[in-house]
Amino acid sequence: MSASIEVEDMRGEAVAYDGQVLTIRIPRAFAPGQPLVVKFPDSGAPIRIEGRSVGSRKVDDGFEVRLRLVSPRREHQGILSSLRR
16 A cells, blocks of 8 residues: 655655655655655645655656654554555
């Protein structure tokens, strides 16, 4: 399952979460260590999750960026658990 996201002014999708690292697909790469705020606009109440890039890799439709989440909150677990593989 995936979820629609926004990062900066770009739209993309969150594709996986393994309990510590969130994987997103977006049009641009981000350097390792760069802080990012991921917004889930279609989740009912707007959710903002903060993380730091672990790395990016090129895929067919843009980039797959892995984020180590910074103190995920309990209320975020619903959206994140739907992304677990």
